[in-house]
Amino acid sequence: MNGDFQQVSEFLDYEDELLVVSHFSPDGDAIGSVLAFSGILDQIGIKYILGIDDTCPNKYSFLPGFELIRDLKKQPLGRRFERIAILDAGALPRIGVAREYIEDKTLVLNIDHHFTGPYYGDINLVNVQACATAEILYDLCNALGLEIDEKIAYGLYVGILSDTGRFRFSNTNERSFKICSEMVEKGVDPCWVTENVYFNLPVDSVRALAATLSSLELYFDGLVCLIALDSKYKHSDSEGFVEHASSVKGVALATFIREIEKDLYKVSLRSRCRIDVATVARKFGGGGHLKAAGFRHKGKIGELKKDLLRELGDQLERHKISKDIDFIKETVAEDLVNNVNV
Amino acid sequence: MNGDFQQVSEFLDYEDELLVVSHFSPDGDAIGSVLAFSGILDQIGIKYILGIDDTCPNKYSFLPGFELIRDLKKQPLGRRFERIAILDAGALPRIGVAREYIEDKTLVLNIDHHFTGPYYGDINLVNVQACATAEILYDLCNALGLEIDEKIAYGLYVGILSDTGRFRFSNTNERSFKICSEMVEKGVDPCWVTENVYFNLPVDSVRALAATLSSLELYFDGLVCLIALDSKYKHSDSEGFVEHASSVKGVALATFIREIEKDLYKVSLRSRCRIDVATVARKFGGGGHLKAAGFRHKGKIGELKKDLLRELGDQLERHKISKDIDFIKETVAEDLVNNVNV
Numbered sequence: 001m002n003g004d005f006q007q008v009s010e011f012l013d014y015e016d017e018l019l020v021v022s023h024f025s026p027d028g029d030a031i032g033s034v035l036a037f038s039g040i041l042d043q044i045g046i047k048y049i050l051g052i053d054d055t056c057p058n059k060y061s062f063l064p065g066f067e068l069i070r071d072l073k074k075q076p077l078g079r080r081f082e083r084i085a086i087l088d089a090g091a092l093p094r095i096g097v098a099r100e101y102i103e104d105k106t107l108v109l110n111i112d113h114h115f116t117g118p119y120y121g122d123i124n125l126v127n128v129q130a131c132a133t134a135e136i137l138y139d140l141c142n143a144l145g146l147e148i149d150e151k152i153a154y155g156l157y158v159g160i161l162s163d164t165g166r167f168r169f170s171n172t173n174e175r176s177f178k179i180c181s182e183m184v185e186k187g188v189d190p191c192w193v194t195e196n197v198y199f200n201l202p203v204d205s206v207r208a209l210a211a212t213l214s215s216l217e218l219y220f221d222g223l224v225c226l227i228a229l230d231s232k233y234k235h236s237d238s239e240g241f242v243e244h245a246s247s248v249k250g251v252a253l254a255t256f257i258r259e260i261e262k263d264l265y266k267v268s269l270r271s272r273c274r275i276d277v278a279t280v281a282r283k284f285g286g287g288g289h290l291k292a293a294g295f296r297h298k299g300k301i302g303e304l305k306k307d308l309l310r311e312l313g314d315q316l317e318r319h320k321i322s323k324d325i326d327f328i329k330e331t332v333a334e335d336l337v338n339n340v341n342v
Numbered sequence: 343m344n345g346d347f348q349q350v351s352e353f354l355d356y357e358d359e360l361l362v363v364s365h366f367s368p369d370g371d372a373i374g375s376v377l378a379f380s381g382i383l384d385q386i387g388i389k390y391i392l393g394i395d396d397t398c399p400n401k402y403s404f405l406p407g408f409e410l411i412r413d414l415k416k417q418p419l420g421r422r423f424e425r426i427a428i429l430d431a432g433a434l435p436r437i438g439v440a441r442e443y444i445e446d447k448t449l450v451l452n453i454d455h456h457f458t459g460p461y462y463g464d465i466n467l468v469n470v471q472a473c474a475t476a477e478i479l480y481d482l483c484n485a486l487g488l489e490i491d492e493k494i495a496y497g498l499y500v501g502i503l504s505d506t507g508r509f510r511f512s513n514t515n516e517r518s519f520k521i522c523s524e525m526v527e528k529g530v531d532p533c534w535v536t537e538n539v540y541f542n543l544p545v546d547s548v549r550a551l552a553a554t555l556s557s558l559e560l561y562f563d564g565l566v567c568l569i570a571l572d573s574k575y576k577h578s579d580s581e582g583f584v585e586h587a588s589s590v591k592g593v594a595l596a597t598f599i600r601e602i603e604k605d606l607y608k609v610s611l612r613s614r615c616r617i618d619v620a621t622v623a624r625k626f627g628g629g630g631h632l633k634a635a636g637f638r639h640k641g642k643i644g645e646l647k648k649d650l651l652r653e654l655g656d657q658l659e660r661h662k663i664s665k666d667i668d669f670i671k672e673t674v675a676e677d678l679v680n681n682v683n684v
């Protein structure tokens with residue numbers, strides 16, 4: 001067994017209750033990984049508590065074991081743990097309130113595929129080549145010689161499905177497909193999963209999407225696409241809406257302005273070219289990644305739009321972005337940063 | 343070699359020019375299969391003409407060899423062929439004008455995964471278990487001992503991607519993923535493919551989607567979802583719009599009414615329950631499949647909606663469809679019929 005896996009194996013040689021957590025705003029890889037890891041613990045025979053500092057989206061409730069994930073915001077644990085396993089969290093603040101359950105002598109296992117600064121775990125099973133944390137857990141199962149049962153298989157499948165954006169993002173590779181093939185062989189119904197996660201939307205979300213798309217505006221010769229949603233729809237999920245703007249042919253920069261409450265906006269930015277939208281976001285007090293970034297803004301939308309468009313126009317000019325560029329090539333050339341919640 | 347493959351191998355032992363066609367309204371499996379098959383012919387060293395009775399959607403133009411597919415509507419061939427290979431066409435009328443190139447003595451090779459009545463080919467390489475015609479061509483490559491090069495790999499990948507609805511439909515199986523894994527290994531960039539096929543939309547299509555979703559209406563306690571698009575958008579692609587209606591939580595029957603010209607409508611129906619929408623469509627002079635059907639209607643939209651809703655309500659009552667049913671389970675339980683153009 002490779003040294004990292006050996007360390008994990010020793011970490012799992014434990015009598016007491018283990019805490020297993022992931023990041024807040026949990027996505028399919030966070031939830032799937034927590035569940036797959038719990039399946040691993042089931043097989044080894046370790047007691048555990050699963051917790052996330054958030055309510056897990058109901059669309060994942062079909063997953064075996066989902067009901068065991070505790071919402072730490074609503075049901076805090078009020079104690080500390082000797083050992084904690086943290087899955088899919090690039091940095092410690094990402095686990096939110098769960099940090100309170102760690103003390104100096106707590107042994108921390110960090111399993112992740114994000115690129116981060118200094119690793120925060122006592123044991124770090126990190127592989128930035130993996131398309132999802134689920135992929136690392138698949139390797140762990142094999143290293144430990146465990147059988148992949150239905151609970152593990154569903155967790156791993158959903159993790160890969162979600163983090164590759166349904167096999168869309170540039171982290172999708174031959175291994176993503178190979179593992180999914182094996183998970184289907186182990187009993188995963190890919191149709192059932194995809195219907196639950198992507199095609200079972202509250203009607204309010206669809207109405208919010210209609211309103212958002214109706215607002216579509218193009219600027220700078222179609223290089224910038226702007227969509228917006230007002231606070232009337234503040235209770236609707238708008239995850240992925242910005243992708244509709246970045247899917248328009250010829251668009252280099254996409255912006256989604258969501259009104260959270262009167263005069264408070266959440267702005268998401270996407271780049272399909274060499275412009276670094278994190279730089280743009282930082283000018284407005286936000287941050288993010290090269291291809292996906294965001295910020296919050298207090299004020300009037302008219303001014304926000306004016307300031308933002310001026311900045312985006314400057315960027316287009318500075319980077320000599322014109323209509324002749326093949327934006328798909330630009331998108332594919334560099335990694336699309338996914339699951340960033342910006 | 344299995345007998346069917348042996349027959350194909352003999353069919354391909356040919357000096358003259360072979361005609362390769364697929365169905366009109368070509369989808370990713372039609373186009374991908376034609377291109378993959380041409381890659382097979384390249385390797386064997388056979389001359390060929392590729393043709394489809396339609397213009398192939400431009401979103402597939404990134405595929406190696408795409409420019410070789412002739413639009414038979416615009417550029418008819420004006421001659422007959424001794425041998426013709428027909429890919430992905432469940433019945434002969436599906437190839438449209440290409441039928442004119444067949445004479446009595448023409449040897450017809452039919453490679454397909456659709457369930458059809460009597461097979462129309464002299465040689466029929468048909469496998470209804472295959473998720474796409476592309477999967478059968480993959481088996482053919484192996485049977486013939488051919489190397490899967492980039493042209494073949496892209497064709498096969500797009501065929502499977504498209505016919506499984508991005509690994510969504512119930513025909514998605516472990517083999518779909520296994521073959522895609524191998525195609526990625528052979529050089530396919532899955533991100534590049536998906537961006538081109540699904541995320542590079544003309545802005546008019548996005549505006550048409552906005553208009554369609556804004557029209558959303560629910561009936562019968564949310565069991566029926568109706569969306570519509572008027573003829574103002576008649577030049578926009580509306581492929582897949584009906585799926586937005588069937589993706590609404592709690593919806594058993596989805597309807598998309600598209601105005602083609604004044605007082606002429608194309609109606610698409612989808613079922614997520616045991617109601618057979620082909621029966622409904624037949625009452626209005628159309629047809630289709632259990633889960634996906636359609637018809638055309640001449641008249642006023644007000645009356646069309648009234649008549650259609652009365653019929654759908656009757657069906658719900660007759661089949662005792664209520665809100666308590668898990669429509670995802672119903673959707674998965676029976677095959678989703680995809681790529682039906684209805």
